[in-house]
Amino acid sequence: MNEPIVLQPDETFVLNVGPQHPATHGVLRVKMTMDGEYIYDAETVIGYIHRMHEKMAENRPYTQYLPNLSRLDYLSAMAYCHGYVLAVEKAAGIEVPERAEYIRAITVEMNRISSHLVWFGAFVLDLGGFSPLMYAFDDREQILDLLEAVTGSRLTYCYFRFGGVYNDIDDDFIEGTRRFIKRMREALKMYRKLVTTNVILMKRLQGIGPISVDMCQRYGATGPVARGSGINYDVRRNEPYSVYPEFNFDIPVYSECDSYARYNVRMEEMEQSLRIIEQGLDKLPGGPVNPEKKPKTIKLPPGDYYSAVEAGRGSFGIRIVSDGDKSPYRLKLRSPTFSNMHLFDEACRGMLIADALAFMGSLDLVIPEMDR
Amino acid sequence: MTLTFINVVAAVIIAIAFVAANAAYLVWAERKGAGFIQRRPGPLENGPWGLLQPPVDGIKLMTKQLLIPGGVDKIIFVIAPVLAMFPTIVSFVTIPFSETIVAHNMNIGLLMIFVFGSMSAMALLMGGWSSRNKYSMISSVRAVSQAVAYEIPMLITTITVVLIAGSLDLMEIVGKQTGGFWHWNVWPLKAGLFNILMPVSFLIFFVCSLAETNRAPFDLGEAESELVAGFHTEYSSMGFGLFFMGEYANIVIGACLTTILFLGGWDCPFGLFPGVWWFIIKIYALICTFIWIRWTFPRTTIYSLLNLSWKVLIPISLFNLLLTAGLLKVF
Numbered sequence: 001m002n003e004p005i006v007l008q009p010d011e012t013f014v015l016n017v018g019p020q021h022p023a024t025h026g027v028l029r030v031k032m033t034m035d036g037e038y039i040y041d042a043e044t045v046i047g048y049i050h051r052m053h054e055k056m057a058e059n060r061p062y063t064q065y066l067p068n069l070s071r072l073d074y075l076s077a078m079a080y081c082h083g084y085v086l087a088v089e090k091a092a093g094i095e096v097p098e099r100a101e102y103i104r105a106i107t108v109e110m111n112r113i114s115s116h117l118v119w120f121g122a123f124v125l126d127l128g129g130f131s132p133l134m135y136a137f138d139d140r141e142q143i144l145d146l147l148e149a150v151t152g153s154r155l156t157y158c159y160f161r162f163g164g165v166y167n168d169i170d171d172d173f174i175e176g177t178r179r180f181i182k183r184m185r186e187a188l189k190m191y192r193k194l195v196t197t198n199v200i201l202m203k204r205l206q207g208i209g210p211i212s213v214d215m216c217q218r219y220g221a222t223g224p225v226a227r228g229s230g231i232n233y234d235v236r237r238n239e240p241y242s243v244y245p246e247f248n249f250d251i252p253v254y255s256e257c258d259s260y261a262r263y264n265v266r267m268e269e270m271e272q273s274l275r276i277i278e279q280g281l282d283k284l285p286g287g288p289v290n291p292e293k294k295p296k297t298i299k300l301p302p303g304d305y306y307s308a309v310e311a312g313r314g315s316f317g318i319r320i321v322s323d324g325d326k327s328p329y330r331l332k333l334r335s336p337t338f339s340n341m342h343l344f345d346e347a348c349r350g351m352l353i354a355d356a357l358a359f360m361g362s363l364d365l366v367i368p369e370m371d372r
Numbered sequence: 373m374t375l376t377f378i379n380v381v382a383a384v385i386i387a388i389a390f391v392a393a394n395a396a397y398l399v400w401a402e403r404k405g406a407g408f409i410q411r412r413p414g415p416l417e418n419g420p421w422g423l424l425q426p427p428v429d430g431i432k433l434m435t436k437q438l439l440i441p442g443g444v445d446k447i448i449f450v451i452a453p454v455l456a457m458f459p460t461i462v463s464f465v466t467i468p469f470s471e472t473i474v475a476h477n478m479n480i481g482l483l484m485i486f487v488f489g490s491m492s493a494m495a496l497l498m499g500g501w502s503s504r505n506k507y508s509m510i511s512s513v514r515a516v517s518q519a520v521a522y523e524i525p526m527l528i529t530t531i532t533v534v535l536i537a538g539s540l541d542l543m544e545i546v547g548k549q550t551g552g553f554w555h556w557n558v559w560p561l562k563a564g565l566f567n568i569l570m571p572v573s574f575l576i577f578f579v580c581s582l583a584e585t586n587r588a589p590f591d592l593g594e595a596e597s598e599l600v601a602g603f604h605t606e607y608s609s610m611g612f613g614l615f616f617m618g619e620y621a622n623i624v625i626g627a628c629l630t631t632i633l634f635l636g637g638w639d640c641p642f643g644l645f646p647g648v649w650w651f652i653i654k655i656y657a658l659i660c661t662f663i664w665i666r667w668t669f670p671r672t673t674i675y676s677l678l679n680l681s682w683k684v685l686i687p688i689s690l691f692n693l694l695l696t697a698g699l700l701k702v703f
Contacts (some may be wrong), residue, residue: 128671132408
């Protein structure tokens with residue numbers, strides 16, 4: 001017990017970051033081989049919160065798997081449910097009323113904003129600024145209240161059903177959302193003044209954590225991480241689904257490849273999501289939110305189905321292999337964080353530990369989604 | 373002989389009481405300030421406006437077990453928190469709050485404060501090193517390089533002020549600044565001396581005292597998102613409590629010194645009712661600025677911190693020292 005900290009033969013030492021570390025935001029563990037404060041090598045160790053969601057799908061009916069989806073990425077749960085219902089609807093040939101699709105798009109975008117707000121707060125907290133977290137949570141609270149009123153839950157939503165949604169939105173929701181859009185635009189202006197243009201923050205992010213286009217493609221990075229490296233890819237536009245072709249919105253792309261680019265992509269995505277919500281509320285058609293007739297038990301014809309959506313952290317894909325039974329033969333979840341995180345090992349080599357943890361924050365990792 | 377002894381004991385007791393009360397209630401003020409900045413109430417439950425929070429916190433800390441992890445260097449581990457607190461208390465003995473309220477005035481008071489002030493870096497080094505924790509070790513290495521880097525510009529700006537006052541006696545330094553707002557060292561308009569770099573000097577001193585006290589945005593020693601809790605990761609109970617109080621006591625010292633050296637001590641800006649209250653107002657205004665800065669800015673990295681010190685602060689303060697010396701020679 002009494003021996004001092006011994007260096008390895010090449011004068012490095014191993015620093016065990018996590019699974020309980022303030023910066024990993026969950027139970028991610030990184031074994032860092034350090035040379036002083038510089039990282040010589042890093043190895044991420046995952047699996048601390050593995051819950052076998054894919055296996056669970058194989059022994060329950062399609063409908064009963066719906067709540068599982070929101071336990072993957074607890075911050076943008078809506079998008080994951082959206083991907084699943086889209087895949088099943090496409091396979092089973094269930095028609096979705098237009099109003100339901102609009103409601104889905106609106107709630108998914110609201111959820112995206114709330115997810116980005118948590119990221120924003122936690123990221124600035126990683127950099128040592130505490131106050132923006134509180135502001136972000138204050139704004140997020142408005143979204144949670146609105147979504148709670150229609151979906152019944154605040155975080156792990158199970159709002160979407162095959163063919164529609166669980167509950168129609170009312171005038172209160174529409175009015176509240178319009179109020180929120182106004183408030184959020186003001187808040188984003190404030191964030192820009194207080195945080196985005198802060199000298200210390202810019203100095204800590206610009207040029208830090210470069211991810212080349214090549215590296216993104218090798219690891220399969222998607223979402224804001226890829227868009228911060230100049231890859232102009234967003235599932236909502238490149239492989240349109242739901243009612244997204246009806247909306248007029250931009251995909252922010254930055255080609256600086258650094259942490260600041262990823263930061264800016266997410267901040268602008270919030271603005272674009274506000275635009276989508278606003279248009280959705282303007283165009284919202286009347287009618288039912290569930291189809292007239294829907295099969296009681298869902299059985300997919302034998303085959304292989306895939307559908308992808310743009311979740312808060314990138315492209316979320318879901319592949320269902322059906323043998324015609326009540327439950328899938330195999331279900332594979334392609335989670336964006338899993339790919340995004342594996343960049344870390346390679347990209348953080350040679351970084352200072354402070355920069356590496358800021359870089360990790362800019363990847364926006366949600367550990368339960370990675371481990372599934 | 374006996375009288376001097378009683379004097380010194382009384383002075384030390386008063387200094388300890390002042391430091392402890394300040395440290396405890398600054399924690400409360402900081403939490404309230406953070407609450408105000410972050411649109412939340414802050415401590416609220418214990419007593420009116422949460423005013424009983426510090427004593428309750430103190431009782432909690434004292435009743436916890438002081439855990440000494442296996443493998444640590446016990447003697448140094450136990451001495452370190454004491455060393456974090458002790459020098460700041462001693463420094464208070466020589467700080468003059470007004471013409472009459474000073475525990476024990478010395479003609480080398482400024483030198484003494486700096487000697488004891490540099491000891492707190494030792495405490496961080498000893499605490500971090502003896503903990504036998506890699507995070508603590510990185511943190512203590514950072515703390516020492518930070519202390520070395522920031523004591524130099526701080527001392528150089530102090531020498532500038534000493535040149536102007538012509539004394540190391542804190543009473544005399546303040547005495548040279550009496551006569552209202554425009555006579556303070558922070559302004560370049562001091563009689564006979566037109567040194568336009570004095571406000572810059574004040575800023576340098578303020579930034580250095582932020583860095584010296586390990587406050588955000590320079591709190592690299594305990595950067596909680598990188599190094600868990602830095603040098604006090606392994607400390608529990610009052611071991612942690614002393615480090616914590618030492619930090620706040622250091623803040624008070626920093627504010628007192630800035631007030632004495634640059635803001636005219638107990639001198640009133642409009643020449644009305646000079647006295648201890650002006651001193652108190654000035655130090656608490658500075659402390660509020662400390663709190664405000666902490667809850668607004670993100671943390672810097674160790675390298676930009678060292679760059680700032682060696683490439684910006686030290687050259688400017690050296691230049692100002694030369695300029696002041698030259699001006700004093702000419703006028």
